[in-house]
Amino acid sequence: MAFVMQFSFAQEKTITGTVTSAADGLPLPGVNVIVQGTSRGVQTDFDGNYTIKASTGETLVFSFLGMKEATAQVAASNTINMVMSEDVETLEEIVVVGFSSKSRDELTSAVSNVTSEDLQKIAPSVSIDNMLQGVAAGVQVTAQNGKPGQTAFIRVRGIGSINAGNQPLYIVDGAQVNENDVNAINPNDVESVSVLKDAASTSIYGARGGNGVVLITTKRGKKGKDAVIKISSRLGRSRKVRDNFTMMNSAQKLQYERELGVGTGASIGSNAELNALLALDHDWQEDLLQDGLQQSFSFSVSGGEERMRYFFSLGYDDDTGIVRDIDGYNRSSGRLNVDYDAKPWLTVGTSLSFSSIEQGDPRDRNNAQNPFRAMYDYNPYEPFFRRDANGDVIFDANNNPVLNPTSAGYPVSSELRENLNTRYNNRFLGNMYLDMKLHENVKFLTQVSGIYDQFRRERFLTPGSTLDLIVNSNVATGDKTDSGSFDFTWTWLNKATYSNTFGEKHNLEVTALTEFVRRNYRDYLASGTGFVIGGPSVLDVSAAPDTVGGTRFENSLFSIAGNVDYNYDNRYILTATVRRDGSSRFGANTKYGTFYSGSLAWNINNEAFFKSNTINTLKLRASYGTSGNDQIGNYQSITAYGYAAYNGLNTLEPSNFGDPNLGWEQNTNYGVGVEFGLFNNRLRGLVDYYNRTTSDLLLNEQLPFSVGGPTVTGNLGEMVNKGWEFELAGDVIRTEDFRWTLNANLNLYDNEVTKLVNVDDPNTADNESDLFTTANFFSVLRVGEEVNTFFLTRYAGVNPANGEALYLDTDGNVTNVAAGNEVALSGKSPFADMDGSFGTSVQYKGWDLNANFYWKVGNYIYNIPESNMLADGDGIESQNQRLDAFNYWRNPGDTNVLPRPSSAGFAADAAQTSDRFLQKGDYIRLRSLQLGYTLPKRFTDAMALDNVRIYAAGTNLWTYAPEFKGDPEVGIGSGETQTAATGTIPGEFALYSYPTTATIAVGFDIQF
Secondary structure (H helix, E strand, O other): OHHHHHHHHHOEEEEEEEEEEOOOOOEOOOOEEEEOOOOOEEEOOOOOEEEEEEEOOOEEEEEOOOEOOEEEEOOOOOEOOEEEOEOOOOOOOEEEEOOEEEEHHHOOOOEEEEEHHHHHOOOOOOOHHHHHOOOOOOEEEEEOOOOOOOOEEEEEOOOOOOOOOOOOEEEEOOEEEOHHHHHHOOHHHEEEEEEEOOHHHHHHHHHHHOOOEEEEEEOOOOOOEEEEEEEEEEEEEEEEOOOOOOEOOHHHHHHHHHHHOOHHHHHOOOHHHHHHHHOOOOOHHHHHEOOEEEEEEEEEEEEEOOOEEEEEEEEEEEEOOOEOOOOOEEEEEEEEEEEEEEEOOEEEEEEEEEEEEEEEOOOOOOOOOOHHHHHHHOOOOOOOEOEOOOOOEOEOOOOOEOEOOOOOOOOHHHHHHHEEEEEEEEEEEEEEEEEEEEEOOEEEEEEEEEEEEEEEEEEEEOOOOHHHHHHOOOOOOOEEEEEEEEEEEEEEEEEEEEEEEEOOOEEEEEEEEEEEEEEEEEEEEEEEEOOOOOOOOOHHHOOEEEEEEEEEEEEEEEEEEEEEEEEEOOOEEEEEEEEEEEEOOOOOOOOEEEEEEEEEEEEHHHOOOOOOOOEEEEEEEEEEEEEEEOOOOOOOOOOEEEEEEEOOEEEEEEEEOOOOOOOOEEEEEEEEEEEEEEOOOOEEEEEEEEEEEEEOOEEEEEOOHHHOOOEEEEEOEEEEEEEEEEEEEEEEEEOOOEEEEEEEEEEEEEEEEEEEOOOEOOOOHHHEOOEOOOOOOOEEEOOOOOOOEEEEOEEEEEOOOOOOEEEEOOOOOEEOOOOOOOEEOOOOOOOOOEEEEEEEEEEEOOEEEEEEEEEEEOOEEEEHHHHHHOOOOOOHHHOOOEHHHHOEOOOOOOOOOEOOOHHHOOOHHHHOOOHHHEEEOOEEEEEEEEEEEEOOHHHHHHOOOOEEEEEEEEEEEEEEOOOOOOOOOOOOOOOOOOOOOOOOOOOOEEOOOOOOEEEEEEEEEEEO
């Protein structure tokens, strides 16, 4: 009898139930339900339901992020429903910071965190940095341009440097990556993105964290969880964002030419000739551009057992781009993350990923090879193919229609089809680690991580092509250039951590670490000429070698650091960090720099005296610290020479003057902030103020040509950044079936150059002259002004008496000469005074709607395309004009008009560089819109699936730019004039770069 009773007691049975929130009664999906003391566990589905096997007498443990853990003992009933309460006291949102993770209420620093759930609500992109635009306060994101797969400029809390790089440090699962390597990461693999913004959070990274840190953490398996398989797919169409101006059609352009007495319009002799030209009217954008097709597919499996967790994924993304005859972008990627408990005291693991990217490149430069200039320049009455006197298309000897070179003299479609440029990137990214528990209170981690980037670019000029015949005197030749690089950066981290709790309230954690970072870079170039028409394009078959070359550089960084975290009863929290970095980039006397920070926080809501039914969260924090920057060229501290010709002889000339005292650029940063939550945290927000001084700026100074004339890098100045950040979110409606949330953030920026110590000039304030760097095209550095204040002649309008363009000289007097009268335009720079976003999220039963608007105010952009589209008659025979070009001076007394066209008696003075073409870049854009529907449980159960969601998403669907003519989101003005490299000034000028695109996509996510 006893045996039978014991057997019955231990027999397993099936327990079912529903888990809901005590705050609003809503079901909680994703709650972990585990049989206490075992590895048996499940998660609740979308409707909060679960099913698990357990024995009578065992205990079920319910846990969920942001909720208090709950338990229930299995008794006679087979149904256990659980109501979970919000953990208002601990706010268990886990945020990755530095080399550890903390709950939100333990933070003493300014950190913005974006989870995978947040990313799912944003219109998708192949590069995760673009998805961060408008999501986090103090993080300004600008797409470099609209090219498929292109990355973005991210600036954390304004401008941290001038010439030594402004990009933050990117860390992916411990591996340091470059700004342009972020598109190697599949966004579907990302668990969270943490942006560290102040000295308290970044100083643990020392020199590398001077401009903020972006920590990207990928997904990992969870212990005691059955395999979860997820399939995601998306199909979309993209199109160039619509222009906010109108180009002339054939009738208008011919009329304009006739009025000015130039070009085809001035030579028309009959109505028949005019009608024939009018019949050819077309839009070159339709000939050169297309609707891009985007496809994305992702597959992942994740899970875990008692000792091992795993995450495996594969992904494929393809985007044809919007340029005809060019294959835009495709990426294949894979990832494997594994964690294994080899011993009770030892966990080993790895994160490995691979991506292969292929991109087709149209020429992105300011000449006839650029399709984005051609589509505006080409006259609308000039046909795509050449035509004979009868209007019939002309065919070549191979019966192919002949492309029309137009009055510009070059058919850009030939460039796209026959001058082939393709880039290939293979990237290996990952780490391996051992995490050891040496004692109950002591842990030791050693981790090796790295990224290997194998890049190759192939450019093949097809023999017999239009450009080939031009450059080779009408002889079919062809040429091929192969170039590439091998770039390997690896990091070795060793970290020891002691943690303990004393007297139940004193929590102490002490960390000591060493870190070694080394980068090894090599590149090559080889070219050859002479290829057979229709033959292979490999260099081995070229008739003659042309050039060969290659370079190499290495740099390294060694650091030691210590960190102390003290938490008293989750009320008073103190963090202190010190780190010493040694960089190979600096001189022998200044290789090492020491950086430190201190920060504290007070969780007022945890105080016994603070009892409020309205305010649930109230936290004050403050921080102060320093960091460094070594992002300059390699070997700048070393004197170097190069070969040159002098008076017919070979000689050496200085290519760089070294300085053994060339040292660290220093950032000193302090800030204060308050975080709050009201009405059971239905209203949430924060306010932050920061002040950052960057001293010993690493800038290039031009030396006199009498000593060889190179630029030399030195510690030459100082600037100050300060600003405010505001975030606010609120649940307007929060019921069981309906939730409506509004959110917004606002960022205010203020920047000033406070010191320049290059060449003394008694004619300027404080004996300091203006400084121009190699990155400046239209701007200057001047004490008392914003960084990169525009340096242009001031346009004074049109002389109403004769239509002449007028300018102001440096003394403010009216003149008709622009050159030599440039002045610093106070308050006008490429950098915004403020930006932000606002959005909404609506959930009703299975439906969800998410929208986000991004805006920017206060920046200026030099609009070079406008100077061509309003050319005042200069060269208009071969370039179309905007419709408002008709508004030119015609009669004495005309005002509010454009200058009198050059063909009517003036030279091209009107088109001189001046602030006539400097425009405010203010805009607001519907950045992201997404509508989704999750199938009810009764349907997914019938299909043996856990979750099915379908959605439609749009990106850049609407833009309002009241002053800038063109797309106002300008990153790289021209891809072959600027690059995303160190020193580039994002948004300084627009120059026919790859346009921004608007995208509409549909997709689905299936989980089982």
